[in-house]
Amino acid sequence: MTEMPTAPVLQTLALATGHGRRRVSQGLDLAIAAGEVLCLLGPNGCGKTTLFRTVLGLLAPLAGEVRVQGQPVLSWPRAEFARRVGYVPQAQAGVFGFEALDMVLMGRAARLPALARPSSADRALALGCLEQLGIAHLALRPYTELSGGERQLVLIARALAQEPALLVMDEPTASLDFGNQIRVLDQIAALRARGMAVLLSTHQPEHALQVADRIALLGRGGLQACGAAAQVATPAALAALYGVSEAAVAARLPADLDRRSVGISAWERAASSQAGAAAGGLRP
Numbered sequence: 518m519t520e521m522p523t524a525p526v527l528q529t530l531a532l533a534t535g536h537g538r539r540r541v542s543q544g545l546d547l548a549i550a551a552g553e554v555l556c557l558l559g560p561n562g563c564g565k566t567t568l569f570r571t572v573l574g575l576l577a578p579l580a581g582e583v584r585v586q587g588q589p590v591l592s593w594p595r596a597e598f599a600r601r602v603g604y605v606p607q608a609q610a611g612v613f614g615f616e617a618l619d620m621v622l623m624g625r626a627a628r629l630p631a632l633a634r635p636s637s638a639d640r641a642l643a644l645g646c647l648e649q650l651g652i653a654h655l656a657l658r659p660y661t662e663l664s665g666g667e668r669q670l671v672l673i674a675r676a677l678a679q680e681p682a683l684l685v686m687d688e689p690t691a692s693l694d695f696g697n698q699i700r701v702l703d704q705i706a707a708l709r710a711r712g713m714a715v716l717l718s719t720h721q722p723e724h725a726l727q728v729a730d731r732i733a734l735l736g737r738g739g740l741q742a743c744g745a746a747a748q749v750a751t752p753a754a755l756a757a758l759y760g761v762s763e764a765a766v767a768a769r770l771p772a773d774l775d776r777r778s779v780g781i782s783a784w785e786r787a788a789s790s791q792a793g794a795a796a797g798g799l800r801p
Contacts, residue, residue, distance in 0.1 A: 524587045525550050526683045526714035527572065532581035534564055534571045540579055541567045544739045549714045551682065554705060556725040557718040558750065559735035560759055565718045568735070569685055572716070573604055585683060599627035603676035605686040607669070614659040617671045621646055624678030646674040649707075651700050665692040673701065677708075684708065686717035690724060702728050722750050723771055734758050 525548035533543035541564035549555045557565050570576045572583055574590045583590040585601055593601075603624070615623075621643040622635050629635065635643075647653045650670045655663065660671060669692050676684055689705075690698045705715055705728045719725055725732050725746060732750045733743040736758055742749050752770065756763040 525584075526586060527716060528584045528587075529572070530582045530584070532568075532571070532583060533579040534567045534576065535579045536567070536576070538579075542735065542739045543580065545581070546740070547733060547743065549683070549716055551714050552709055552712045553731070554709050554715040554717070554729045555731050555733060556729035556746070557716070557733050557735050558720075558722055558725055558755070558758065559718075560737070563735045563737050565735055566687060569604075569687055569716075569718070572685060573602065574598065596627055599679065601682045603679040603681035603684045605669075605673050605676045605684065605689055607687050607691055609668075614661045616657050617652070617660055617663065617667075618643055618647065618656040620660050620671050621674045621678050624675040627679060643674070643678050646677040647671075649677065650674055650704060651697075666694055666697050669693060670697060670701070673704070681713070683714045683716065686715065688718055688720065690719065690721065698724070722755055722766075723769075726750055726770075 527547070527549045529545045529547045532545040532547075533540055534545070535541040545568065547555065557568070559565055567576065571578055572590065574583075574593070574595075577591065585593065585598070590598070618640070622639060624646075625635055625639045625643065629639070644653060644656060647656055650673060652667065652670050652674070655667060655671070660668060663671065669689065673686070673689060676686075686705075690701050693701060702724060705717070708715055709728075709730075717729075729746045731744060732746045734741040734749060734754060741758060742754060752763045752767040755766045755770075759766075
């Protein structure tokens with residue numbers, strides 16, 4: 518019998534989200550394992566950001582539950598929660614002129630004792646996060662003077678500096694140029710390889726197909742489908758989700774997408790690896 522991986526890093530159980538008494542979505546049953554990327558696709562107003570805010574404990578569920586590492590989100594002490602979950606919002610103009618390196622160092626706050634100053638090791642880690650994203654040259658630039666795309670990359674570096682088990686990313690490539698989109702997508706793939714769980718949203722299905730193990734289609738009212746990326750994000754399903762023709766969708770999805778990891782969940786990868794090892798042991 519194949520042994521399955523440990524409990525999901527993130528799990529939503531019969532979750533309903535919304536504001537006050539107004540429900541935005543309901544019946545959300547999702548799970549993300551360590552080393553897995555789950556991408557949300559859906560039209561504006563379908564509740565992706567509301568779901569993220571609920572996952573982060575900023576909004577209480579209207580029904581159901583959100584668990585991180587097996588524990589209800591609302592029961593986590595905030596400092597403990599910040600060590601486990603990182604969040605990358607859509608980039609906004611800053612108010613204070615902190616240097617980019619200082620912005621990234623803020624991600625270390627949850628790892629420091631009360632009133633402690635970042636150590637030289639913390640600064641080296643923060644600089645390493647900037648280097649991973651190819652923006653170490655911005656370290657001493659004021660955040661307020663950066664472009665929208667550069668600010669987005671700094672926010673991603675700040676979340677990486679937290680060293681979380683789960684990274685939540687709200688449209689991480691939305692304001693980036695082509696080169697920086699590639700850097701971010703490559704970084705997401707690298708984080709998965711390091712065992713991090715990633716939950717992200719995007720309005721670009723081709724990005725989801727490149728990096729996601731599984732895709733969830735979120736329509737107005739709830740979850741329409743969730744499963745292996747290549748099986749869920751079909752032209753027919755995307756056409757129904759966004760209210761456009763199937764031909765229009767097919768014309769805009771590259772025919773030669775690199776699907777080297779698409780459609781294989783963390784559980785399936787683990788089972789395949791263990792099955793392969795067992796088969797290897799039977800070879801002469």
